[in-house]
Amino acid sequence: MRPRTVITDMKTFSEKYCTLAKGDIVVGLLNLKKNEEAKFLHLVENGVKLFPPALAQATSRSKAAQVYILGNFMVGHTFVARDKRDLIEQITNYNAHNIKEVVTKQDRLNCGLGINFWPSIEAVYNHASLGLMEFPFVVQPFVKNVRDIRVIIIGDYVEAYERINPYNFRHNLYFGGESRPYTLSKKERAFCLRVMRKAHFPYAHIDLMLINDNELYLSEINLRGGLKGSRIRPDKYIPLINKVHQDFIKRHLSS
Numbered sequence: 669m670r671p672r673t674v675i676t677d678m679k680t681f682s683e684k685y686c687t688l689a690k691g692d693i694v695v696g697l698l699n700l701k702k703n704e705e706a707k708f709l710h711l712v713e714n715g716v717k718l719f720p721p722a723l724a725q726a727t728s729r730s731k732a733a734q735v736y737i738l739g740n741f742m743v744g745h746t747f748v749a750r751d752k753r754d755l756i757e758q759i760t761n762y763n764a765h766n767i768k769e770v771v772t773k774q775d776r777l778n779c780g781l782g783i784n785f786w787p788s789i790e791a792v793y794n795h796a797s798l799g800l801m802e803f804p805f806v807v808q809p810f811v812k813n814v815r816d817i818r819v820i821i822i823g824d825y826v827e828a829y830e831r832i833n834p835y836n837f838r839h840n841l842y843f844g845g846e847s848r849p850y851t852l853s854k855k856e857r858a859f860c861l862r863v864m865r866k867a868h869f870p871y872a873h874i875d876l877m878l879i880n881d882n883e884l885y886l887s888e889i890n891l892r893g894g895l896k897g898s899r900i901r902p903d904k905y906i907p908l909i910n911k912v913h914q915d916f917i918k919r920h921l922s923s
Contacts (some may be wrong), residue, residue, distance in 0.1 A: 674917060690715030693920055695913045697891060698725060702776070719916045720891055721868040728891040731773045732804045737867050741886035743877065746808035755793045758807065762789045769810035774802065785810060815878040816887070817850055819860050820898060822871040822908045828852045829897050847897030859884055871912055
């Protein structure tokens with residue numbers, strides 16, 4: 669029986685990708701390009717163990733994938749516009765539910781850079797039909813007076829903080845927002861853990877939408893994220909991530 673290969677860096681992964689087989693382990697985020705993502709499927713189908721799991725990595729990379737996999741945790745009527753047909757079909761649905769203002773999220777942009785506000789889904793369709801928007805992208809109803817809660821969960825470490833910007837609905841800390849500590853309720857923590865379990869996230873940065881202090885929705889989820897506004901600093905954060913990775917390697921080498 670051949671010894672298991674354990675890979676923990678991208679350079680070694682690139683060198684040994686073609687030789688990986690059942691029982692081998694790849695630990696850490698794979699920095700795959702958009703047209704390389706079939707490698708996730710190839711590895712899983714060949715019995716290579718990825719950690720974080722392939723599903724979590726694929727979900728983290730794409731806002732569209734997050735809607736496909738975790739859409740039931742999001743604001744109602746959130747959908748992925750894959751093409752103009754999707755949009756024009758949803759115009760009827762949005763109008764039937766009297767949904768006026770909407771937000772779009774470009775698939776692979778972060779830090780609030782790909783989020784746009786529109787007066788109607790018709791306006792989104794007009795731009796997209798003229799070739800002014802790149803498919804796919806996420807569309808969801810715009811909700812006013814939303815509290816933006818960022819949650820970081822790594823093993824037993826859990827922290828949350830609220831992001832606030834009275835002059836920009838994006839609440840982004842990199843463009844004028846401020847943060848303050850937030851205490852998660854049991855319900856909110858359980859919600860986060862359900863989201864993580866469904867998409868196989870071993871740790872996560874989770875953005876929650878809190879409406880009227882009682883309606884809770886998922887906005888986005890990522891395996892890694894910025895620490896601006898959080899209590900944990902990189903010198904503590906990175907060792908926590910590494911410990912989760914090392915614990916995984918120990919479990920699977922001993923099994």
